[in-house]
Amino acid sequence: MIKVAILEHEKETKDIVFLLGGYFSRIDWTFRHFYKASMLARAMKEEDYQIFFFDEMFQTPRLESVFVHDNPAALIVYLCKDPAPKQAAETRRRVLYISKANLRQDLTNISDLIKAQASQKECYSLVYQGVKIDIPIEDIYYLEKIGKNVHFHTRKGEFHRRLNLADLDEIFAKYGFLRTHISYLVNGKYLTGIYKDEVELNHSMKVPLSRAQKKKLGLKVRRSDSSEPETPAKEEALGE
Numbered sequence: 001m002i003k004v005a006i007l008e009h010e011k012e013t014k015d016i017v018f019l020l021g022g023y024f025s026r027i028d029w030t031f032r033h034f035y036k037a038s039m040l041a042r043a044m045k046e047e048d049y050q051i052f053f054f055d056e057m058f059q060t061p062r063l064e065s066v067f068v069h070d071n072p073a074a075l076i077v078y079l080c081k082d083p084a085p086k087q088a089a090e091t092r093r094r095v096l097y098i099s100k101a102n103l104r105q106d107l108t109n110i111s112d113l114i115k116a117q118a119s120q121k122e123c124y125s126l127v128y129q130g131v132k133i134d135i136p137i138e139d140i141y142y143l144e145k146i147g148k149n150v151h152f153h154t155r156k157g158e159f160h161r162r163l164n165l166a167d168l169d170e171i172f173a174k175y176g177f178l179r180t181h182i183s184y185l186v187n188g189k190y191l192t193g194i195y196k197d198e199v200e201l202n203h204s205m206k207v208p209l210s211r212a213q214k215k216k217l218g219l220k221v222r223r224s225d226s227s228e229p230e231t232p233a234k235e236e237a238l239g240e
Contacts, residue, residue, distance in 0.1 A: 001029065003051075005044075005049040005052045006032070007052070008033075012079055020114070037063055040067070048071075051117055058078075073120075073138045078097045079099075081099075081101075091194070091223065096113065119175055120138035120189075122137050127161065128160070133159065135156075137175050140187050141186070141201050143168055143172075145183040149161060149163070150162075176189055179213055179217075180214075194209070194223075199219075
């Protein structure tokens with residue numbers, strides 16, 4: 001079940017839900033609409049959301065800490081008046097910006113990323129030390145080829161098995177994974193920084209980036225900025 005949280009005005013919410021209904025026609029999904037950040041924060045204590053839509057007014061350091069930083073596996077979409085400069089400055093691949101005035105077209109343009117996020121609720125079955133385990137795709141940070149084995153670096157630990165990384169590249173492409181190096185396959189939504197010869201994942205892990213793959217993927221250097229100033233706490237709500 002894919003759960004979507006929408007912290008936005010009613011008009012935009014209706015358009016978002018209509019379009020998501022088309023994207024998720026074969027997937028079980030549900031959504032909840034909120035008009036106060038505090039309402040969403042309370043709801044998150046009871047259930048997890050995989051996709052968030054926010055009005056740009058909620059893009060503050062304090063709220064990003066609660067909704068973005070504390071949900072590293074979620075896809076975040078901000079609805080903005082002018083999304084271009086914000087998207088250009090963004091280093092996190094899972095954080096997107098779309099135009100309110102051009103909502104339908106912009107949402108259609110990122111529909112593949114939304115579908116990839118939804119599919120990450122699926123699992124990859126792996127036999128590890130004689131035991132079959134199901135690893136949620138969204139829990140995988142990256143795959144690393146070491147010798148004849150592929151190591152799965154995940155939120156629940158590291159697992160490995162003798163596999164072909166090229167075959168896994170084909171399997172995981174639909175989930176938004178990127179081949180950054182001949183020996184590495186990374187989950188694109190955890191990408192938080194791009195450097196000359198490596199990428200950063202989840203503000204903590206560094207993975208090699210080859211010159212050839214950097215050019216092929218069209219990646220440009222974007223340094224991570226994980227330090228954010230604190231702001232005074234206050235109630236955040238949409239205006240009438």
